[in-house]
Amino acid sequence: MVHKRATCIFLIILVLTSLVGISAQEEEREEETNRKVTFSNAQFSVLETYGMERMGAMYMRGFAVSKDGKYLYVGLVHGENGLFRLNTSDGSFDGISYYDKDNGMIKGIATDDRGYVYIGITSETAEGSVSIACLDKDLNELSYEVIEIDGKVGINGVEVAKKGERYYMYFITNYDVNTVRCYDVTDPGNISPAKDVGVNGVIYLDKFLGSPIAQANYLKIDEDGSIYLTANMNMFRPKGDTVLKIDKDWKKVQRIFALDDAYGIHLHKDYVFVSRYGEGESNVYILDKNLKVIEVVGWMPGCVNYSGVAVAxxxxxxxxxxxxxxxRIIVSEVIDDLVEPSRTKQVLTIVLISVGVVVVAIVVYSVKKLQKMLR
Structure with missing residues (x-):
């Protein structure tokens, strides 16, 4: 009888010790990472620099990140104009590139969750036509489309969004022809205008924004279909002056935020990131989805024009x-609010919860057993 009591007491002590041990390990992990990196205290540094001698081109304009976070895709628009794939880990050029057959300027780049890359191409003369192309992740061309448009015309922003089972590519034309155009790219090798968007695939910005001079820069589309757009509404600034939130059907402007030099734009989690093309005063505004300012980050000594921003x-x-x-590419340290929960951490959490449930069950059973023995 005494032996059984001792065994039960020992079992309870062992279980409780295990619980304390798990708790202590968690506290130790928290202490090891006790510095919480926020938008306000995050440090920025230079990831890598690029020049004509190294890349054969310069003027970094198009800027996008692959959905898996492995690559940055950048467009260089002076020299041997091209699209270049860089590693996000260290900014190194991995040798994968794409060149337009007519040396066009790749100012707009987007990626999708299938790994495809989409580009908008402005011709060297910026007259009479623009081109778009769909590429695989290694920048092999899958389709190429020349779109004839009268007048001076070029492409800035490009975005790809999924609606149901279909994928749509949006691209902004500017200079004399200010529109947003949409193509169905569900099959990247067989693309066509999306007739169900705007007027036969074209949204005329002068009518939509109510201004004959308004020009759009870059755009992003959220998971709920909301469109976020940087634009130059009044043309008092060289590049941009406004950030807009537009409903998913391109019927109504829902929010407007005035921001001098608003240019590049990126969405991540609950945040809107806008880079300012600010001639030495460049920085990145972090907004919420209602275009309220959360923080301003990223200014670096000697900065020139922040032409793009991305998060990975x-x-x-x-x-x-x-x-x-x-x-050059500037990068922040890892910011806690931008980190996606890792698969390992999720599994560990599930395991710890499961262990906790088992431990509680054992404790309850042991207590009941001990109570019976002590009667």
Whole structure:
């Protein structure tokens, strides 16, 4: 009898010790990472620099990140104009590139969750036509479309969004022809205008925004279909002056935020990131989905024009065009609020919860057993 009591008491002590041990390990992990990195205290540094001698081109304009966070895709628009794939880990060029057959300028880049890359191409003369192309992740061309448009015309922003089972590519034309155009790219090798968007696939910005001079820069589309757009509404600034939130059907402007030099734009989690093309005063505005300012980050000594911004692996990446005659990418340290829960952490959490349930069950059983023995 005494032996059984001792065994039960020992079992309870063992279980409780295990619980304390698990708790202590969790506290130790928290202590090891007790510095919470926020938007307000995140440090920024130069990831890598690029120049004509190294890349054969310069003026970093198009800027996008792959959905898996492995690659940055950048467009360089002076010299041997091209699209280049960089590693997000260290900014290195991995040798994968794409060149337009007519040396067009790739200012707009987007990626989708299938790994495809979409580009908008402005011709060298910016007259009479623009081109779009769909590429695989290694930048092999799957389709190429020349779109004839009268007048001076080019492409800035490009975005791809999924609606149901179909994928749509949106691209902005500007200069004399200010529109947003949409193509169905569900099959990247066989693309066509999306007739169900706007007027036969074209949204005329002068009518939609109510201004004959308004020009759009870049756009992003949220999971709920909301469109976020940087634009130059009044043309008092060289590049941009406004951020807009538009409903998913392109019927109504829902929110407007005035921001001098608003240019590049990116969505991640609950945040809207806008880079300012600010001639030495460049920075990145972090907004909520209602375009309220959360924080302003990223200014660096000697910065020139922040032409693009992206988020991957918990870090903010910024394209700085023509820093001291070259291009560079600026990167933040890992910011806690931008980190997606890792699969390992999710599994560990499930395991710990399961262990906790088992431990509680054992404790309850042991207590009942002990109570019976002590009667």
């Amino acid at each position: 692996n918990g870090r903010i990446y910024i394209a700085d065009q023509l820093f001291m005659g070259i291009d």
